[in-house]
Amino acid sequence: MRRIVSVLLENEPGALSRVVGLFSQRGYNIETLNVAPTEDPTLSRLTLTTIGDDKTIEQITKQLNKLVDVVKLVDLTEGSHLERDLMLVKIRTGAEQREEIKRTVDIFRGQIVDVGPEIYIVQLVGTGDKLDSFIAAIGCSEVLEVARSGVAGISRGEKILSA
Amino acid sequence: MEKLSGSEMVVRSLEDEGVEFIFGYPGGAVLHIYDALFKSKKIPHILVRHEQAATHAADGYARATGKPGVVLVTSGPGATNAITGVATAYMDSIPMVVLSGQVATHLIGEDAFQETDMIGVSRPIVKHSFQVRHAEDIPITIKKAFHIASTGRPGPVVIDIPKDLTKPEDLFEYSYPKSVKMRSYSPASRGHLGQIKKASRLLLGAKRPVIYAGGGVILGRSSDLLKELAEYLNFPVTNTLMGLGSFPASSAQFLGMLGMHGFYEANMAMHNSDVILAIGVRFDDRVTNSVDKFCPGAQIIHIDIDPASISKTVTADVPIVGEVRTVLVEILKQLKEETDKNSCSARKGSLDDWWHQIEMWRKENGLWTDRRYPNSDQIMPQQVIECLNRVTGSDAFVTSDVGQHQMFAAQYYRFDKANRWINSGGLGTMGFGLPAAMGVQLAFPNEIVVCVTGEGSIQMNIQELSTCTQYNLPIKIVNLRNNYLGMVRQWQDMQYEGRHAMSTYEDSLPDFTKLVSSYGHVGFEIKELSDLEDIMEEAFSIKDKLVFLDIFVDPAEHVYPMHVAPNGAMNDMWLSKSKRT
Ligand SMILES: Cc1ncc(C[n+]2csc(CCOP(=O)(O)OP(=O)(O)O)c2C)c(N)n1
Numbered sequence: 001m002r003r004i005v006s007v008l009l010e011n012e013p014g015a016l017s018r019v020v021g022l023f024s025q026r027g028y029n030i031e032t033l034n035v036a037p038t039e040d041p042t043l044s045r046l047t048l049t050t051i052g053d054d055k056t057i058e059q060i061t062k063q064l065n066k067l068v069d070v071v072k073l074v075d076l077t078e079g080s081h082l083e084r085d086l087m088l089v090k091i092r093t094g095a096e097q098r099e100e101i102k103r104t105v106d107i108f109r110g111q112i113v114d115v116g117p118e119i120y121i122v123q124l125v126g127t128g129d130k131l132d133s134f135i136a137a138i139g140c141s142e143v144l145e146v147a148r149s150g151v152a153g154i155s156r157g158e159k160i161l162s163a
Numbered sequence: 164m165e166k167l168s169g170s171e172m173v174v175r176s177l178e179d180e181g182v183e184f185i186f187g188y189p190g191g192a193v194l195h196i197y198d199a200l201f202k203s204k205k206i207p208h209i210l211v212r213h214e215q216a217a218t219h220a221a222d223g224y225a226r227a228t229g230k231p232g233v234v235l236v237t238s239g240p241g242a243t244n245a246i247t248g249v250a251t252a253y254m255d256s257i258p259m260v261v262l263s264g265q266v267a268t269h270l271i272g273e274d275a276f277q278e279t280d281m282i283g284v285s286r287p288i289v290k291h292s293f294q295v296r297h298a299e300d301i302p303i304t305i306k307k308a309f310h311i312a313s314t315g316r317p318g319p320v321v322i323d324i325p326k327d328l329t330k331p332e333d334l335f336e337y338s339y340p341k342s343v344k345m346r347s348y349s350p351a352s353r354g355h356l357g358q359i360k361k362a363s364r365l366l367l368g369a370k371r372p373v374i375y376a377g378g379g380v381i382l383g384r385s386s387d388l389l390k391e392l393a394e395y396l397n398f399p400v401t402n403t404l405m406g407l408g409s410f411p412a413s414s415a416q417f418l419g420m421l422g423m424h425g426f427y428e429a430n431m432a433m434h435n436s437d438v439i440l441a442i443g444v445r446f447d448d449r450v451t452n453s454v455d456k457f458c459p460g461a462q463i464i465h466i467d468i469d470p471a472s473i474s475k476t477v478t479a480d481v482p483i484v485g486e487v488r489t490v491l492v493e494i495l496k497q498l499k500e501e502t503d504k505n506s507c508s509a510r511k512g513s514l515d516d517w518w519h520q521i522e523m524w525r526k527e528n529g530l531w532t533d534r535r536y537p538n539s540d541q542i543m544p545q546q547v548i549e550c551l552n553r554v555t556g557s558d559a560f561v562t563s564d565v566g567q568h569q570m571f572a573a574q575y576y577r578f579d580k581a582n583r584w585i586n587s588g589g590l591g592t593m594g595f596g597l598p599a600a601m602g603v604q605l606a607f608p609n610e611i612v613v614c615v616t617g618e619g620s621i622q623m624n625i626q627e628l629s630t631c632t633q634y635n636l637p638i639k640i641v642n643l644r645n646n647y648l649g650m651v652r653q654w655q656d657m658q659y660e661g662r663h664a665m666s667t668y669e670d671s672l673p674d675f676t677k678l679v680s681s682y683g684h685v686g687f688e689i690k691e692l693s694d695l696e697d698i699m700e701e702a703f704s705i706k707d708k709l710v711f712l713d714i715f716v717d718p719a720e721h722v723y724p725m726h727v728a729p730n731g732a733m734n735d736m737w738l739s740k741s742k743r744t
Pocket residue numbers: 564565566567568569591592593594616617618619620621643645647648649650651
């Protein structure tokens with residue numbers, strides 16, 4: 001099963017490598033990884049998605065919790081939550097395809113953020129699934145480059161992840 | 164406030180922390196620190212001959228005393244040489260603080276002379292690590308390192324110190340913090356009361372119970388409570404390799420070690436049990452054999468301070484996360500509340516059948532109820548350990564290396580006290596025994612310290628014979644000389660049709676008696692069984708010198724019992740070269 005784990009991490013040198021190292025050391029996989037500072041400069045927030053059965057996920061969260069730099073963590077998939085991935089796609093377009101692409105971008109509520117003689121850059125925000133469907137809808141041959149942020153997530157309602 | 168340099172702060176912090184010994188080796192990046200150590204003179208520094216030995220010696224000290232061992236090494240090769248010892252301590256959860264020098268801050272990342280990314284290299288084998296960025300952080304960093312190393316599930320902590328931060332000319336205000344609080348580090352202490360109640364009821368209803376106790380009981384200083392609990396319940400107790408000594412071998416309730424080379428009665432009792440009380444253990448693959456066949460009828464109560472150890476390999480029915488001491492106190496309280504005296508003795512009677520069954524197993528194949536090894540015209544390795552056990556009255560500190568000799572020592576030495584059996588269980592590090600014995604002997608100068616070893620293992624850190632001369636360490640080395648990498652040979656006999664690929668030294672072994680005497684030690688060769696006891700007595704009567712006993716044993720002997728693997732259960736064992744369960 002796919003899980004989204006969000007981690008509050010001490011903003012210390014080496015903290016990130018401990019988290020990433022743990023995954024390779026223990027043979028867990030990381031599908032996406034997103035790290036950035038938070039409103040508290042001493043903390044950064046790391047969100048990763050991983051795939052595994054319940055037992056593996058339990059071990060992952062326990063092992064993460066053991067890292068001294070990990071302040072708190074939550075498995076967002078355990079409750080109701082929001083997840084967003086941001087994608088920039090560079091697409092080659094001949095004149096005859098431009099309308100078609102614009103329509104598709106609109107359907108997916110994306111934006112064309114840069115335009116060149118034969119190039120569009122599209123920005124899209126959503127769940128990983130939505131971004132995958134967009135790529136499928138565009139047709140692979142025209143996609144030149146994809147840059148994705150990896151999933152960031154937050155739980156709905158009153159529940160908060162804080163130090 | 165007092166003003167000190169970075170290097171003086173390192174030394175003073177260690178003094179204020181109460182450190183008794185530093186095991187180390189100097190080099191460029193730590194020379195400022197060595198100079199401060201030289202001037203202060205408060206903490207004795209033990210100069211080893213190889214940094215690996217510094218970590219093993221600190222580790223031996225820690226295992227015997229329960230206090231963190233302290234290591235000081237230089238950058239680059241000094242740090243990498245220490246790595247095997249850090250990994251050894253990590254696998255067995257031993258508290259240790261390793262101070263490694265680092266190139267000056269402005270050189271980091273430039274592949275400077277003797278630069279190694281110690282934080283990166285040690286990352287997967289430390290509980291935590293710090294690279295000091297500002298000299299004024301030295302005291303708090305050292306305080307945190309000791310706190311982390313010695314609380315919760317203990318483990319090694321590395322502090323990497325760039326040379327420029329220890330310059331003698333830069334002074335800082337010094338005070339050593341009395342305590343530390345870290346928001347991201349708070350090890351569990353009390354177990355969950357609901358779970359403890361559930362466990363108590365399960366224990367009281369058990370018909371075929373076993374207590375399976377490990378190194379966590381020793382690390383958590385709870386052997387007294389283990390004994391009280393086992394006696395209160397009249398339950399049999401088995402120990403892991405790491406747990407030996409946590410329950411007295413002389414007790415009739417002791418089943419011996421369990422696992423791959425465990426006692427028949429211990430493995431049988433586990434396999435046939437209905438309730439297993441697992442305390443401070445981790446269901447290691449060397450214990451469980453195939454996990455899917457592990458103890459099919461047992462409900463498992465698992466007490467451990469590390470939540471990640473619970474249900475990692477074998478799922479626990481009643482998990483209890485907490486300090487073993489506080490949990491055992493609670494369980495005892497619950498048990499006593501739930502039983503009045505009468506029902507307790509009635510219940511004790513209900514274990515009669517189980518104890519009867521265990522006695523049968525003991526009689527059939529127990530290692531301590533009859534001689535189970537073959538007759539031979541040579542000395543059998545088991546006889547050596549039996550003799551050692553007699554001569555030292557089951558009361559020595561025994562360190563060991565890794566191989567057959569380690570298993571024979573674990574099977575035939577009868578440890579009655581915790582912290583006396585000192586071996587590399589998790590990593591299985593050959594070369595551990597002698598330096599570990601140095602750490603133990605320094606901590607207990609008047610006690611008997613024995614290193615049980617093999618000619619393969621002893622040569623991995625044999626240079627430490629020189630350290631033993633320098634510090635007058637009267638260790639007794641018992642070398643079970645079988646002229647092979649014996650445990651390798653055993654596997655080759657059993658799994659590779661006796662093809663002994665690279666497991667023999669082809670007459671290249673030194674005369675160990677001459678070798679040790681060149682260091683000023685005493686050496687004896689023993690080739691006849693009739694000499695064994697007398698010469699061993701003589702060796703142990705020499706109180707002020709290291710004695711090396713080179714004992715020629717039957718090279719063809721194997722360690723039994725041995726789990727049938729892969730795909731075997733706890734009760735699938737080889738009991739001799741020809742007999743299987
Ligand atoms: C550093 C290291 N290298 C290799 C091994 C693999 N190994 C395990 S036991 C063993 C043989 C040990 O031989 P010896 O010390 O003579 O002891 P014996 O088994 O003969 O008693 C070897 C090579 C190990 N455990 N540690």
